[in-house]
Amino acid sequence: MTFRYGRRTALSGVTWEVPRGVTGLLGPNGAGKTTLLNLLVGLTKPSSGEIVFSGGGRESAVGFVPQQYSTAGEMRVLDTVAYAAWINGVARKECIAAAERALAEVELGNRAGDRVRSLSGGQRQRLGIAAALAHRPQLVVLDEPTSGLDPGQRLRAREVISAIGARYTVVLSTHLIEDIAHVCERVAVLAQGRMAFDGTVDELTALVEDTEGAGSLGSAFERAYESLINTLGGARD
Numbered sequence: 001m002t003f004r005y006g007r008r009t010a011l012s013g014v015t016w017e018v019p020r021g022v023t024g025l026l027g028p029n030g031a032g033k034t035t036l037l038n039l040l041v042g043l044t045k046p047s048s049g050e051i052v053f054s055g056g057g058r059e060s061a062v063g064f065v066p067q068q069y070s071t072a073g074e075m076r077v078l079d080t081v082a083y084a085a086w087i088n089g090v091a092r093k094e095c096i097a098a099a100e101r102a103l104a105e106v107e108l109g110n111r112a113g114d115r116v117r118s119l120s121g122g123q124r125q126r127l128g129i130a131a132a133l134a135h136r137p138q139l140v141v142l143d144e145p146t147s148g149l150d151p152g153q154r155l156r157a158r159e160v161i162s163a164i165g166a167r168y169t170v171v172l173s174t175h176l177i178e179d180i181a182h183v184c185e186r187v188a189v190l191a192q193g194r195m196a197f198d199g200t201v202d203e204l205t206a207l208v209e210d211t212e213g214a215g216s217l218g219s220a221f222e223r224a225y226e227s228l229i230n231t232l233g234g235a236r237d
């Protein structure tokens with residue numbers, strides 16, 4: 001795909017195949033991550049090229065969790081997710097069952113009857129994920145899912161996202177290298193509108209010789225990512 005804002009090319013000939021499991025999307029500021037997410041979610045259309053879902057059409061194919069998931073605090077947790085299911089085309093009679101299943105998938109089944117406003121920040125983020133899963137989308141898109149969470153909540157969110165990756169195809173955009181290292185099997189790196197890397201986390205880590213980073217800060221994965229970005233001449237996030 002290629003995407004242009006007027007004369008400005010934001011994505012240039014990007015080819016990307018996303019398999020089941022959790023795939024991380026990384027890239028310096030301005031690399032085109034938001035543009036790519038908007039295209040995946042269907043908010044915008046590519047200037048050229050296309051997005052193909054292996055199961056066919058794009059109707060209800062995507063579940064999107066924005067960076068700041070917010071919803072009515074007065075609503076009960078179960079109703080919030082059931083409503084999301086209905087909005088996304090689940091038959092009226094099946095919405096409650098779909099919501100119960102999705103809440104169990106994010107480990108919020110025990111809060112189904114509570115009001116949304118009683119949830120912690122981390123629980124609300126998981127509620128957002130449940131709302132995105134309720135119609136069993138072919139693709140789940142998570143935008144910075146752990147930003148704004150405290151370390152304990154972040155750990156919990158990562159566990160839930162990893163578990164979801166066993167059943168869904170998940171794209172996780174993040175600035176946190178740690179999220180990628182802990183949650184993703186695969187990682188794609190955008191730089192200056194091009195796909196600079198697409199492979200497994202181990203493959204990216206292997207790009208740096210172990211000796212090169214001995215004594216320096218950060219994980220081997222972090223050093224590999226930084227060296228890739230530096231090679232490409234882009235600024236780091």
Ligand code: ATP
Binds near residue numbers: 009010029
């Ligand atoms: P960040 O991490 O800062 O959010 P990003 O990787 O999400 O960056 P995008 O927001 O997709 O990057 O932007 C990609 C390129 O397109 C940048 O050069 C940006 O300046 C440009 N761009 C983004 N939105 C618009 C717009 N509405 N009009 C014109 N140019 C835009």
